[in-house]
Amino acid sequence: MMVPIFTLKLNHKINPRMVAVGKFDGVHPCLTAATQAGKVFIHNPHDRGQRPAGHRLSQSAHDSDVSLLNINQAVTCLTAGTLGPNSTGDTLLVGSQTNLLAYDVHDNTDVFYRDVTDGANAIVLGKLGDISSPLAIIGGNCALQGFDYEGNDHFWTVTGDNVRSLVLCDFTGDGKNELLVGSEDFDIRVFKEDQLVSEMTENETVTSLCHMHGSRFGYALANGTVGVYDRTARYWRIKSKNHAMSIHAFDLNGDGVVELITGWSNGKIDARSDRTGEVIFKDNFSSSVAGVVEGDYRLDGQKQLICTSIEGEVRGYLPASKDLKGNLMDSNTEQDLIRELSQRRQNLLLELRNYEENAKGVSQTNSRMGVIPANTQLQTALSVRASTEAQKAHVELSISTPNETIIRAVLIFAEGIFEGESHVVHPSVQNLSGCVRVPIIPPKDIPVDLHIKAFVGGRTSTQFHVFEITRQLPRFSMYEITEDSSAALPAGRVSFSINERPQRVVMWLNQNFLLPEVIESPNVSFNSLRGGGCMSFHMASNGQITLSTDDIDLAGDLVQSLCSFLAIEDLSVEADFPSYYEELRTTLTEVDEFHSVHQKLTADMADHSNYIRNMLVQAEDARLMADMRTMKKRYRELYDLNRDLINEYKIRSNNHNALLARLKSVNQAIQRAGRLRVGKPKNQVIAACRDAIKSNNVNALFRVMRAGTASS
């Protein structure tokens, strides 16, 4: 049984996922974590009390090993590592909703302090692609930004939604690091510098990523899933009812291969094999785990796994020694194996008994047992249902039995389309029948496997046969084909030409849409059941495809899906979405307005603070001169001023939030323009859009979005 080699109680709370180990003097590793009240603490047990206080740094009152760093803002992410080329030790990087601070703890000085309008939800430090110096890359609202040691912004790109996790790893195996980005739209995206090379869709917000080895990486989702990917293929995953707070790769059993260490919200720590996900070690904290890191904390040349809880408890584990033979848990493997085999034998015996009893036949018609004709087979069908007065538009899954048996209940397990992971239909006793219709409304256009379990039996049975069927819901299932071609086409339009036979496109249409019958021609119109209006698809004989829809996201999804089906690597597109562009134009003007308001408010605040200083001096003067009336008057004024300031602060923060929302939608617009293209043209569009925004050239921006390039 493996036990921690050290345990510390730090008396400081630790914010989840904001823990790092840094050698700030180049030698001694220090545990660094964000705590309450906008502070960061640095635990340095190695050289006691030699550091001067002052500037940002102050000594903690009740623990001499801990120094506190005042950030004065809620910390949102934190890391430590080598940033500058000739600094002695590691640099500490602290991100907040508005700023990024690079700080030299050893010298107690700021390296740089940058405003980041998109916020910093996640941070990673290291080398990216061909960029020569290490970068501190932060992920904010739809944007990624990388700074070098001088605070120069060397890297900038946009991504689909708010970034929640980042990691650097050599994904493509070319010897250079790619950036993996996990975001709130459930995607893990891989950037080779600013070029998007891969995209994996999960079914919840990606909260953590960590590099295992080679091209293998671990991930954690907000719904309690953790797992391992190798490139774009998922190796394994498990789901727990608890949430994974932090994941880290560490070789705990000493076999030369790292394991995925997960810290859970219920205080559990487990180490899982990177190949199978099998638990090889576990331990428990009394409160939720805050972060899992590694470092040579005892300065004996061996790295330890360091786990921290939100209550400030720290435990260090050494990798297991050889004689434990990888058996880290207090268990007897032989006994366990025998037990497992016996259990399997028992299961087989039970199954055998089931068949034997079944073969014997039922002597008496026992209604409880749920006897059904042996040839019962369930029929399932998927169809699109337009909205009626009673029900919203939905996809209907109908399940029926061919005989007089009834369906007691239907359980559907599917990812990403229900609130939880399952949906249940349980008719009341009076309404039992052999047919169940399940309305499904997929919120996003994703292909979904529906794992259906139907309980089939008699009306009075207490035991039912369970039928397990898997059906796939095609990607674009919420679209109903319309024959009515007279309706005006939407103004939004994407056109491009491909070098493919129309049959292939028809095949794609048949596979990705829920059609009542197979279609023959690629010229079709659909009605969106989500109320997005009409969408029409037209392919001319020369391979020119026109997609008409006002929904730019849908257009992007269609282009991406079609291109991956036809294996098209590069595709440039003409895209015109007049109403969306108009909206974006308004947003851009609003951004300018909010910016100027922001500046004005900041100036006002500076004025006020000067005023306060004066007033305070006057009031104190009056007090010293025992002029109580003036003093009271001054303090009353001060009180009023304070109230004004608070009000102003509220305005400012509202303004800031509105600004953030606008910036996010601008970033999203660039992302959407990119999604309409594939391959190189896609990256060109993103880069050109970004240039246009940088140079504040709105017209060029729209030109890029429309034609794919700025020059025309």
Place this chain on the structure above:
Amino acid sequence: MELHLHRVDYTQVGVTSQKTMRLLPALGKKATQKVAIADQDGVITCFGMKKGEAVPVFKTLPGPKIARMDLGGAAGTPQEKIFVCSGSQVRGFTKKGKQFLTFEANLTESINAMHVSGADLFVCASYIYNHYCDCKDQDYFLSGDKINDITCLSSEKLPHLVPVLACQDRVLRVLQGSELAYDVEVPGPPSVLELYNKDGGQEVLYGTTDGKIGLVQIGDCAAVTRWEIENEKKKGGILCIDTYDITGDGVNDILVGRDDGTVEVYGFDSSSEPALRFEHVLTESVTSIQGGCVGKEPYEEVLTATYTGWVTGLTTEPERAEAVQGEEVRMSKETQCKIEALRAELEQLQVKVLQGREQYQQTSQSSTAVSAVPIFSINDKFTLCQDDASYSLTLEVQTAIDNLLLQSDVPIDLLDVDKNSAVVSFSECDSEQPNGNFLLATYRCQANTTRLELKVRSIEGQYGTLQAYVTPRLQPKTCQVRQYQIKPLSLHQRTHSIDPDRPMNRLSLVGQFSFAEIHSWVVFCLPEVPEKTPAGESVTFYFHNTFLGTQLEATYCKGEGHFKSDNISTISILRDVLSKEATKKKINLNISYDIDDDSVSHTLQMIHPKLEYQLLLAKKVQLIDALKELQVHEGNADFLIPEYRSVLDESANLLEEYKKQPAHLERLYGMITDLFIDKFKFKGQNVKTKVSSLLDILDSYDLNSLLDFFNEP
């Protein structure tokens, strides 16, 4: 004194019932004992251990489910005859496996408890007790509630045998012949009885379904409780007890097996108080426990049998890791053989199963064949927990559970249980007709989960059924549904007596109904009432509300029923449900009530300390984070007033306490609102419009203003 025991698995049989494993007395010089175990397939297996391998002595053919096992023998000889009961039949076997007795008790119900003593046989089947001597009928007794277990005092000192019955209505009934001598009140429904001293004596150990253990001294006309062990850690209910001196201090220790898999050993300290010496948690219910020596001389051990039929020893033999290197290799060779044998057997089975599967598939082609899968056994328990006034549902299946669907047609809350690792998912439900589902939740279980524990919180007055559909990982896949009634007064629990001094509200019913009819209505309304109509002309039951502590007395007979409670809401619920039930049967009821206005303020005053405590707790918990931040900011907490400093010091306890009672405050608010509405309902006023102002008063709670509000006209 510390006790170290190591777990050794011996063998596995079929699903076992409570108290179906016994250790046969040791033979001659040999200290190791043989194990006799009976399972629900009707098989009795007797085996001994030889070099770490279970060697069967005999094994009977499958038959009807065996409910109990006991050992017996003529007085003065070793007790080595094996008696088992299945259905209404008792069979006896010698230690060699020869059947020497078949006795048909001719009871309409199956025997569920049995005791053998010399030539005397005692059997119980739900409410009935029968005593046979040399297979001749001696005594007979009809109990007021279900009999869970039986034991019998016998010693030279006593003129006759004294049977003791453990009955569901929280009493031990001590009999004399066919008559009840007296009954002994115990703190919970007793599930198991065991003699403290196997050689005689008058002390009886009992265990309850809510996890309490006690020792009572059975006297001639009264009993004395020696001690009781509370169930503070909320472990499972007791299924089996044995006494054995495992600690080797010359005093018999108490071995306990619980339905959540906990095995405990209690020793006695110098003041003869029981103290926990050892605890081990198995993954499934412990159905039988025995102390003895099975695996290896001279190491004593605690032998357990679990629900799925595992026979496991917790032995005093030191673990193998401490043995010398050479020995370890030899031992693993033995296990290696065992594993090989198992694997070979598995392969054979696999082939057979494949054949079975194929045949099964073939039948699906035929249009006349039917598919009927035998019913698998589920061990379930749905009980009210006294301390947090919520129901706990435990489900246990022989093989791993794949998923569980919970459905309810009444509004209930499903609470998270820490032990439970299954992934729960709530499905949207249409509470209106036609389907009327208020709860639809699925539990997807992790591999190897054979036991699930859930917690459910009900609301009094809302009644219906909770259904659990259990699907095990077994081919062909089937699922079984279990139903649990949520009764209108679901939070009430039977009690032995009530406080007569409280102001009481009365509800009286008069009408043309039989005793059986009104009894069935009471059974419908209240938990823990025996389904069988009690003997006699009339009956009285006492209850208390586990959440509020209010009480209820129900007295009824043919044509008349009287209910008394200090809680006006209880009376209101009873009135509504009883009149509805009577209407269903088209019986005209004459309902009269007598409301004591003082009872409302009395109830409010009973709620007051709970409410005040909860409010204070909520307030303190709210402050903790802010105070901690101040502490970090200032470096210490010395500047705070003592009240706040104490909040900081106790923060961990406060948080834990707060977490333990989720939504406690909301529940109290709900009950006060009900009380308010019900009070005026009896006066014929509808005050639903005033509820919002009541909630305002509760938000800034003060007992006097609340009392004033209730007393407003």
